[in-house]
Amino acid sequence: MTDAFAFPDGFLWGAATAAHQIEGSPLADGAGPSIWTRFAHTPGLTHNGDTGDVACDHYRRWKDDVRLMRELGLTAYRFSVSWSRVLPEGTGRVNPAGLDFYSRLVDALLEAGIEPLLTLYHWDLPAALDDRGGWLNRDCAGWFAEYATVMAKALDGRVRKWVTLNEPWVITDGGYLHGALAPGHRNKYEAPIASHNLMRAHGAAVQAYRAVGRHEIGLVVNIEPKYPASDAPEDQTATRRAHAYMNEQYLHPALLGHYPPELREIFGDAWPDWPAEDFALIRQPLDFLGINYYTRNVTRADGSWPLKAGAVKQPSATYTETGWEVFPQGLTDTLLWVRRTYGDIPLYVTENGAAFFDPPVAEGGRVRDPLRIDYLRRHLRAVHEAIRAGCDIRGYMVWSLLDNLEWSLGYSKRFGIVHVNYATQQRTVKDSGRWYANVVRSHGRAL
Numbered sequence: 001m002t003d004a005f006a007f008p009d010g011f012l013w014g015a016a017t018a019a020h021q022i023e024g025s026p027l028a029d030g031a032g033p034s035i036w037t038r039f040a041h042t043p044g045l046t047h048n049g050d051t052g053d054v055a056c057d058h059y060r061r062w063k064d065d066v067r068l069m070r071e072l073g074l075t076a077y078r079f080s081v082s083w084s085r086v087l088p089e090g091t092g093r094v095n096p097a098g099l100d101f102y103s104r105l106v107d108a109l110l111e112a113g114i115e116p117l118l119t120l121y122h123w124d125l126p127a128a129l130d131d132r133g134g135w136l137n138r139d140c141a142g143w144f145a146e147y148a149t150v151m152a153k154a155l156d157g158r159v160r161k162w163v164t165l166n167e168p169w170v171i172t173d174g175g176y177l178h179g180a181l182a183p184g185h186r187n188k189y190e191a192p193i194a195s196h197n198l199m200r201a202h203g204a205a206v207q208a209y210r211a212v213g214r215h216e217i218g219l220v221v222n223i224e225p226k227y228p229a230s231d232a233p234e235d236q237t238a239t240r241r242a243h244a245y246m247n248e249q250y251l252h253p254a255l256l257g258h259y260p261p262e263l264r265e266i267f268g269d270a271w272p273d274w275p276a277e278d279f280a281l282i283r284q285p286l287d288f289l290g291i292n293y294y295t296r297n298v299t300r301a302d303g304s305w306p307l308k309a310g311a312v313k314q315p316s317a318t319y320t321e322t323g324w325e326v327f328p329q330g331l332t333d334t335l336l337w338v339r340r341t342y343g344d345i346p347l348y349v350t351e352n353g354a355a356f357f358d359p360p361v362a363e364g365g366r367v368r369d370p371l372r373i374d375y376l377r378r379h380l381r382a383v384h385e386a387i388r389a390g391c392d393i394r395g396y397m398v399w400s401l402l403d404n405l406e407w408s409l410g411y412s413k414r415f416g417i418v419h420v421n422y423a424t425q426q427r428t429v430k431d432s433g434r435w436y437a438n439v440v441r442s443h444g445r446a447l
């Protein structure tokens, strides 16, 4: 009998985190501030005024956390580098202590038989570069390429899977259009410029990596599939607009060399005529794509700015603490759409997970999180369905290894398969962590 859920040989079973969300010690040992150091310390911008000053104290507890990953049996770990820990001013002077932190972390991962997946940029731009215009300054492509070169020279070979950017859509939509994320701009004219420069920087970093590195590099995007609320033409076109804005805006230039036409329709006079040579820079050959999937969106036409498209709540669905519908079929649909639209590029599910209200740690050290187990089981089965349908999916990273700092939402949302007591920094593996460890051990057959 064939195994119901046999995953490909070499499929990587991992967990994901990001520097600002877990490390703490943002200014330790010569590190420079990032835009999130400043944003979180600006009154009123984060839940409860929560900051990343301590977070999960991973900067000091990283050895214990790698031990935890090994105990869970993970075969991969996706993490990000704090750019300003390595280059305190963003360019020029390298901080040896910052580089050394990541070098020791990578060595410990390899020693534990865990494949590192390194994300160069997970939202924490050096504040010194923001002072120079940040992603609004076309020089950012050179800054990011310089940073990629420093990291590749230091770690390539031990790190064999590199990611340039995590979710350019969130960086732009959150940081430059709606202002909910650092650097907190709300400007329809800045957002396309930041977005385009992020993709130029992605291309420049891929070129810089290939001049030094000998392994794999890719891009991570968040994809939220859009389903029309009705057959009405206005809902159909609104769904098309939302899909182009969130799901095609970055993969099209990176893989096809052009933007979807809807973006000029959405942004109007705020959408520049980009220099043709930019697309040759942006469209660099990639070794893989990382897909972050959490939920879907049932879309209808509405008066909202700037998309004129909004979400329709699904009355019979389960929703997470972040208000996201649990819809595993959307992950299968997403993976098949990527393959259909961009070809058979190798894929990793680089983030998938959910925040539910977890009970406190019970006597004997248990955290019962059945809703998270159900979410993960159903989404892993959705991954397997896409594999059976022909997608070349190389791995899955659960978001997240640890409960951590959920950006502007502070510590109010818990995504971890491991509970963190922020007062004591005590880690407690949740039921979902034990369940995931068993899935990993069985290479998926326990699903």
Ligand SMILES: OC[C@@H]1[C@@H](O)[C@H](O)[C@@H](O)c2nc(CNc3ccccc3)cn21
Pocket (backbone or CB within 6 Å): 018, 021, 166, 167, 170, 222, 292, 294, 351, 399, 406, 407, 415
């Ligand atoms: O919100 C959970 C995680 C977050 O902690 C990660 O740092 C980030 O990579 C991440 N991306 C998404 C999906 N995209 C998204 C959509 C709207 C707002 C915020 C994130 C979820 N998450």
